Amino acid sequence: MDLRHTIAQKISTALSQLDTTLTTDQVADMLEVPKTLDLGDFAFPAFQLAKSLHRSPVQIAQQLAPLVDADGLSKVEAKGPYVNVFLNQPVFAETTFKAILSDPEAYGSADVGQGGNVPIDMSSPNIAKPMSMGHLRSTVIGNALANIYSKLGYHPIKINHLGDWGTQFGKLIVGYKMWGSEEAVKENPIKNLLAYYVRFHKEDKDHPEMDDEAREWFRKLEDGDPEATKLWSWFREISLKEFQKVYDQLGVTFDSYNGEAFYNDKMDEVIDILESKGLLEKSQGADIVDLSPEGLNPALIRKSDGASLYMTRDLAAAIYRKRTYHFVKSLYVVGAEQKEHFDQLKAVLQRMGFAWADEIVHVPFGLITENGKKLSTRSGRIILLEKVLQDAVALAQKQVDEKNPTLANKKEVAHQVGVGAVVFHDLKNDRMDNFDFNLEEVVRFEGETGPYVQYTNARAQSILRKAGKTGADLVDAPALDDAGAWEVVRDLGNFPEMVTRAAKEYEPSVIAKYALRLAKAFNKYYAHTKVLTGDASQDSRLALVASVSAVLQSALALLGVGAPAEM
RNA sequence: GCGACAGUGGCUCAGUUGGAUAGAGCAAUGGUCUUCUAAACCAUGGGUCGCGGGUUCGAACCCCGCCUGUCGCACCA
Numbered sequence: 001m002d003l004r005h006t007i008a009q010k011i012s013t014a015l016s017q018l019d020t021t022l023t024t025d026q027v028a029d030m031l032e033v034p035k036t037l038d039l040g041d042f043a044f045p046a047f048q049l050a051k052s053l054h055r056s057p058v059q060i061a062q063q064l065a066p067l068v069d070a071d072g073l074s075k076v077e078a079k080g081p082y083v084n085v086f087l088n089q090p091v092f093a094e095t096t097f098k099a100i101l102s103d104p105e106a107y108g109s110a111d112v113g114q115g116g117n118v119p120i121d122m123s124s125p126n127i128a129k130p131m132s133m134g135h136l137r138s139t140v141i142g143n144a145l146a147n148i149y150s151k152l153g154y155h156p157i158k159i160n161h162l163g164d165w166g167t168q169f170g171k172l173i174v175g176y177k178m179w180g181s182e183e184a185v186k187e188n189p190i191k192n193l194l195a196y197y198v199r200f201h202k203e204d205k206d207h208p209e210m211d212d213e214a215r216e217w218f219r220k221l222e223d224g225d226p227e228a229t230k231l232w233s234w235f236r237e238i239s240l241k242e243f244q245k246v247y248d249q250l251g252v253t254f255d256s257y258n259g260e261a262f263y264n265d266k267m268d269e270v271i272d273i274l275e276s277k278g279l280l281e282k283s284q285g286a287d288i289v290d291l292s293p294e295g296l297n298p299a300l301i302r303k304s305d306g307a308s309l310y311m312t313r314d315l316a317a318a319i320y321r322k323r324t325y326h327f328v329k330s331l332y333v334v335g336a337e338q339k340e341h342f343d344q345l346k347a348v349l350q351r352m353g354f355a356w357a358d359e360i361v362h363v364p365f366g367l368i369t370e371n372g373k374k375l376s377t378r379s380g381r382i383i384l385l386e387k388v389l390q391d392a393v394a395l396a397q398k399q400v401d402e403k404n405p406t407l408a409n410k411k412e413v414a415h416q417v418g419v420g421a422v423v424f425h426d427l428k429n430d431r432m433d434n435f436d437f438n439l440e441e442v443v444r445f446e447g448e449t450g451p452y453v454q455y456t457n458a459r460a461q462s463i464l465r466k467a468g469k470t471g472a473d474l475v476d477a478p479a480l481d482d483a484g485a486w487e488v489v490r491d492l493g494n495f496p497e498m499v500t501r502a503a504k505e506y507e508p509s510v511i512a513k514y515a516l517r518l519a520k521a522f523n524k525y526y527a528h529t530k531v532l533t534g535d536a537s538q539d540s541r542l543a544l545v546a547s548v549s550a551v552l553q554s555a556l557a558l559l560g561v562g563a564p565a566e567m
Numbered sequence: 568g569c570g571a572c573a574g575u576g577g578c579u580c581a582g583u584u585g586g587a588u589a590g591a592g593c594a595a596u597g598g599u600c601u602u603c604u605a606a607a608c609c610a611u612g613g614g615u616c617g618c619g620g621g622u623u624c625g626a627a628c629c630c631c632g633c634c635u636g637u638c639g640c641a642c643c644a
Contacts, residue, residue, distance in 0.1 A: 032586070032587095035582095035583095035587075035588095035590085036587090036588095045587090047586075047624060047625070048624090057624080079587085081586090081624095082586090082587070126644080166643075167643085260644085283641080285642085286641070286642050288642095297639095298641070300641055300642055303641095304642065305642085307642085309643085309644090310643070313644090314644095335638090336571080336572065336637095336638070336639090337638050337639060338639085338644085339570095339572085339638085340570080340571080340639060340640070343571095364572085366572085366638095367637075367638070399606070403604080403605095403606065417606090428580090429579085429580065429581090430580085430581090432572065432573075433573085433579095433580080434572090434573080434637065434638090436579095438579095441579075441593090445606050446593085446607090447591090447593060447606095448579095448581095448592045449606085451606055452606065452607085454606085455607075456606095456607085459603080459607080460603095462603065462604060463603050463604095464603095465603095466603055467603085494583095497583090498583095510583095513581070516591090520591085523608065524608070526603080526607080527599090527605095527607070527608040527609080528608080530603070531603060532602095533603095545603090566604085567604085567606080
């Protein structure tokens, strides 16, 4: 039984003495956490009882407070219409520190997932195009969710659903054959492949025959023509190698690179099923599934020329993932602009008789703009992720040189701080928030930022280093009795709940905000309390410091952000 | 036009899902390093929570209407 329910039970028992029956669960739901520390750690509002007891909430609170069994608590008092409950701080601190320090990895973990598979569709850049800030969002959100779900006992499967098929490959081949060379592509694959693509779009306006040619090459590719296939797989391979550089910097790995091409031979079955169930209709020459009963636009399954579409491919992918992974949940970390697509996808799967469609979850996120404008590869309005990371690391390097010139592994730290700033910035706000890109904002090191959290951890580590103790040495430290540390202690105790909430809401920002809250509380403590004084309570304070460091590291790890011991 | 998402200090955002006096960061001003890392801490100013109704003992949060912005709405993904 958790703390909330323990207290709820006490209150429930007390209420029965006032001839009121509320179950422990009901009381637990009503319990609030007051916004300021002087109002205690939990509060029970008496408003709702006023009617049935024919008394004012203030009176009820006054009568109820003395009836609550205060064993294990430090105080129960009525304040206005609330009964405020104060925890026994030293006891709570001791159990919390012990829980953290005896097994830091396990703290906040749970086995609710029981090893169930959770494929996560994420990142998904397009071959021959550079990765942009938009891909960063999908990548880091997906990665953080994978970490969070893993901590809760699920088995995430990170799938990079590459954009590696489509008519653009016809254009790419034509462009390459007209203007490209093997050397140029090898020298700078993405840049040059993109240049062919962009140039193609410029020139095909005056030379419509180029489009026919591109269509022809894509047709060849679909038919397995050796030359087309060879070029395609080369473009794919060489692009992937470029993407890998970014993933290495971010520290993100994948379990599968099955992209769009992978499903080429799996779409016929989808159409067969749809046909056999009589779901397909002709409309304006195309094959569709009418979703008007669901209040959705029709799902386009096959173009009038018989070619398949995005929807067809995603249906095949969804079914493949269910068969392969027997998932308990299937996540798609894809921009909010594709919401309707996923609504349609789920609706069609439902129509096909797949009840597991309910377990498909679109995890949408907001748009990144620049100067208020939407980014677009074709128009060249694009923020190169590689460049952003590069700039961030360079700025961090400058900062480290300035602040800590004698640091041994400056390069590594600069990398962790620079990349950490970018990743944290992307994860700290609600997924759905749109944001306008601003390099200075993204790579900020002060205030509510990733480096702030990293710095807090580095300070804590520094204290432990000076003391010559590790967390393991402090497991049995005596209880900390220091009202000034209470905010920190309480935050520490909240970590497990935050992990659960982040998973439930598919919202890494819950963890990022939590890390900021804990870091802020600790910095305040740090500024007011000297840890290494040599007195009898030193080990108790050190246990606090070690606990903070451990939890900050856990939180940063969940977000995919590094935690240097010094910076 | 229809639908989705959003609207909270000058700027960027929180607000534990309906509770006590609406909180942070940035920016501004002032203060704190001979003492564990000043990437920090402390203080001051700054608000009709888009607007109008409604539900409720109680609304930034729920319901209805309106305004503004963004995204989506058939053969791209």
